[in-house]
Amino acid sequence: xxxxxxxxxxxxxxxxxxxxxxxxxxxxxxxxxxxxxxxxxxxxxxxxxxxxxxxxxxxxxxxxxxxxxxxxxxxxxxxxxxxxxxxxxxxxxxxxxxxxxxxxxxxxxxxxxxxxxxxxxxxxxxxxxxxxxxxxxxxxxxxxxxxxxxxxxxxxxxxxxxxxxxxxxxxxxxxxxxxxxxxxxxxxxxxxxxxxxxxxxxxxxxxxxxxxxxxxxxxxxxxxxxxxxxxxxxxxxx
Amino acid sequence: xxxxxxxxxxxxxxxxxxxxxxxxxxxxxxxxxxxxxxxxxxxxxxxxxxxxxxxxxxxxxxxxxxxxxxxxxxxxxxxxxxxxxxxxxxxxxxxxxxxxxxxxxxxxxxxxxxxxxxxxxxxxxxxxxxxxxxxxxxxxxxxxxxxxxxxxxxxxxxxxxxxxxxxxxxxxxxxxxxxxxxxxxxxxxxxxxxxxxxxxxxxxxxxxxxxxxxxxxxxxxxxxxxxxxxxxxxxxxxxxxxxxxxxxxxxxxxxxxxxxxxxxxxxxxxxxxxxxxxxxxxxxxxxxx
Numbered sequence: 001x002x003x004x005x006x007x008x009x010x011x012x013x014x015x016x017x018x019x020x021x022x023x024x025x026x027x028x029x030x031x032x033x034x035x036x037x038x039x040x041x042x043x044x045x046x047x048x049x050x051x052x053x054x055x056x057x058x059x060x061x062x063x064x065x066x067x068x069x070x071x072x073x074x075x076x077x078x079x080x081x082x083x084x085x086x087x088x089x090x091x092x093x094x095x096x097x098x099x100x101x102x103x104x105x106x107x108x109x110x111x112x113x114x115x116x117x118x119x120x121x122x123x124x125x126x127x128x129x130x131x132x133x134x135x136x137x138x139x140x141x142x143x144x145x146x147x148x149x150x151x152x153x154x155x156x157x158x159x160x161x162x163x164x165x166x167x168x169x170x171x172x173x174x175x176x177x178x179x180x181x182x183x184x185x186x187x188x189x190x191x192x193x194x195x196x197x198x199x200x201x202x203x204x205x206x207x208x209x210x211x212x213x214x215x216x217x218x219x220x221x222x223x224x225x226x227x228x229x230x231x232x233x234x235x236x237x238x
Numbered sequence: 239x240x241x242x243x244x245x246x247x248x249x250x251x252x253x254x255x256x257x258x259x260x261x262x263x264x265x266x267x268x269x270x271x272x273x274x275x276x277x278x279x280x281x282x283x284x285x286x287x288x289x290x291x292x293x294x295x296x297x298x299x300x301x302x303x304x305x306x307x308x309x310x311x312x313x314x315x316x317x318x319x320x321x322x323x324x325x326x327x328x329x330x331x332x333x334x335x336x337x338x339x340x341x342x343x344x345x346x347x348x349x350x351x352x353x354x355x356x357x358x359x360x361x362x363x364x365x366x367x368x369x370x371x372x373x374x375x376x377x378x379x380x381x382x383x384x385x386x387x388x389x390x391x392x393x394x395x396x397x398x399x400x401x402x403x404x405x406x407x408x409x410x411x412x413x414x415x416x417x418x419x420x421x422x423x424x425x426x427x428x429x430x431x432x433x434x435x436x437x438x439x440x441x442x443x444x445x446x447x448x449x450x451x452x453x454x455x456x457x458x459x460x461x462x463x464x465x466x467x468x469x470x471x472x473x474x475x476x477x478x479x480x481x482x483x484x485x486x487x488x489x490x491x492x493x494x495x496x497x498x499x500x501x502x503x504x505x506x507x508x509x510x511x512x513x514x515x516x517x518x519x520x521x522x523x524x525x526x527x
Contacts (some may be wrong), residue, residue: 052418078420090415092408102401103408105420150420 001028004063005154005185006051013043013050013061020046023060023128033176033186035196035217038206039232044189047206049154050189052084053077065153079105083152087159088105089191093132097123100131100142101149103201109151110182118120124150126179144175154185173199193231205230210215213217216219242494244374249484251448252462253377254386258441259459260466261393262434265476267467269430272320273329273349275336276465277438278456279343284308284439285446285455286351289358297361301443308439309432315339316431321424347453358446372516382444389440390479393433397475406430408471462486466507471521476482481517508520 006028013021021043028034038044049055049156051062053119062070068076078084092100117124120141126134135141140160147155158174161169168183169192176199179186190196197203197217205213213220220227259277268272295303319339323332364378367416374479397403409416409426417423445455462485485504493500511518 054414073424074414074417075420075422079419080261086415086418090412092411092415094411095404095408099404099407102404103419105419105422107420142438146419200321 004028005030005032005065005186007063008047008051008057009061009063011047011050011057011062013046013055013057015046015055017122020209021050021057024206024209024211025060026211026214028185028187029182030153030185031180031183032202033180034187034199035188036171036172036191036201036206036233037190037193037196037203037227040191042206043209044206045158046209048084048158048187048189052082052156054233063107063123068081073217075105078150081151081153083108083142083147083150083155083184084139085157086159086163089136089139091131091134091139091142091146093130095131095133095213097127097129097134099141104146104149107151108148111148111151113149116148120145121193133236136163137171138170140172141175142165143144145147152184155179157188158188160187161190161195169195194221198229239373243372245455245490245494247374247490248493249293249487251382251486253483253486253488254383255441255445255482256462256466257479258386258389258437258444258477259402259463260436260482261390261475262437262441264461264467264472264475264517265406265437266434268473269321269406269413270316270324270427271329272323272332272336272431274434275333275460276315276343277336278338278433278460279307279340279446279457280435280438280456281310281442282347282453282456283311283343285358285442285451288438289351289356289451290383291444293361297359304423304443305428305436305439309436311414312432312435313428314427315435320431324427330380340460344453344456351451351453353453355450355452357450360366360447364447364486368527370468371462378447385444386441388435393437396477401424409437431467452519462489462504465504467518469511469518469519473522474518474520477518477520505515 004027009025010017011021011024024047036044036047038111046055053069053072057070061068062078065080066191067080071079092103092155101116120136123141126138135188142223160172173195176186176188188196188200197220203217203220204216206213259281263274263277266272284304285305288300291303292300319335320332323335360378363417364381366377367373368375368377368380376434405416405426409423413423425481451453466481466485467478469485470477488503488507489500492503
């Protein structure tokens with residue numbers, strides 16, 4: 001068993017007074033790709049927001065790379081080596097592609113602006129375009145590139161396939177799979193269960209803020225009926 | 239015609255001051271989400287500190303020392319007072335806080351330097367008119383316009399070319415994502431607040447040479463500065479510059495024809511903008527409509 005990159009125990013998170021996560025626990029090991037599935041509103045995004053420090057957990061414990069980060073501000077968690085690709089990409093529309101890539105606090109490591117532009121040649125062509133001018137696919141690439149510049153040991157991806165054409169979903173799939181070779185651990189939130197299960201080692205399923213399933217991804221991928229029951233009717237659509 | 243030129247040029251100077259003040263205020267409103275009512279107070283502090291230091295270090299060093307000290311005061315105020323307002327979604331708290339702070343600054347200045355206005359000595363080389371026909375074109379007034387122009391260009395270059403400036407622009411639209419990318423947003427906001435108050439201090443020193451120093455000199459400018467930001471469009475720095483110049487010129491030109499209306503005209507402009515185009519001339523869509 002390799003080292004644990006992420007370990008969360010009994011996490012409770014609230015938005016104001018509404019209780020979203022009811023005691024969530026999960027783990028991600030080094031070099032592992034873990035997918036988090038669930039219906040709309042199950043608490044997937046909230047789980048990532050708790051991990052990244054944007055919506056801190058009110059109870060429970062979050063341990064990242066051996067540090068108790070439960071009460072850390074978001075920027076310190078990122079500097080520990082956590083890359084975050086938020087839901088809806090959240091590209092800075094008023095910045096050019098190159099300027100978007102100047103925002104992250106870069107940690108020393110493999111990824112540099114040149115390297116991420118090599119990984120996404122489209123972005124190189126559009127390096128002086130404004131963020132608001134990019135297509136959905138280009139925005140997704142830029143959001144991933146931006147997160148990679150942190151040189152993450154753990155990458156949090158929130159619905160990278162959302163709104164993308166099948167061809168682009170495969171492109172994202174290729175990139176996510178290649179991260180494994182870099183030794184980057186990945187926690188992937190997905191509505192698209194087929195994509196999420198294909199790329200992952202293990203899977204968790206969240207419902208109403210509680211874990212209702214965890215296990216090897218291959219096992220669940222074979223059982224489409226089960227996927228539908230656990231993660232919702234739309235989950236198995238490609 | 240000469241009267242129109244005279245009043246128009248006065249308006250341009252006035253507008254340049256509004257623009258410089260509005261730039262700093264706009265930065266603070268956008269990134270710190272604080273309506274800084276004390277912005278005029280930082281202007282006064284910068285001016286009086288430069289006035290106090292000038293006899294010892296000379297005019298030119300004081301021109302920079304005053305604003306820098308106003309910037310340092312800005313950092314202290316942000317860290318101790320303003321920061322605790324960030325979690326509150328209702329802007330009334332920060333408005334009351336900075337309004338109270340503006341009153342404190344005014345009284346402290348009055349206590350230290352006196353309620354009467356004091357003249358600010360400018361270098362003799364800048365004091366004389368450039369031409370006899372256009373007597374209002376003194377070297378100092380031209381210098382003020384050039385200095386404000388340079389400060390504006392320097393700010394835009396900083397925001398466009400430096401990594402810190404790029405992060406400020408990113409944070410104006412999405413501070414949360416900036417923090418998730420490892421940027422210390424507390425530091426970013428502190429420095430941004432300081433840049434805003436530094437610009438106010440710079441406006442103060444320059445204004446001291448045109449008018450004279452008085453504890454209330456901030457009051458006369460702060461309302462027009464808010465109008466400039468609203469007219470230009472909240473969230474747009476170019477808009478603030480444009481708004482400042484526009485209302486300054488409008489007030490100046492109105493003075494030539496109907497002096498009594500020169501104060502009213504800027505509020506008329508604001509009312510018209512708010513009715514016809516609530517987001518302001520260059521403001522982003524969706525903020526207020």
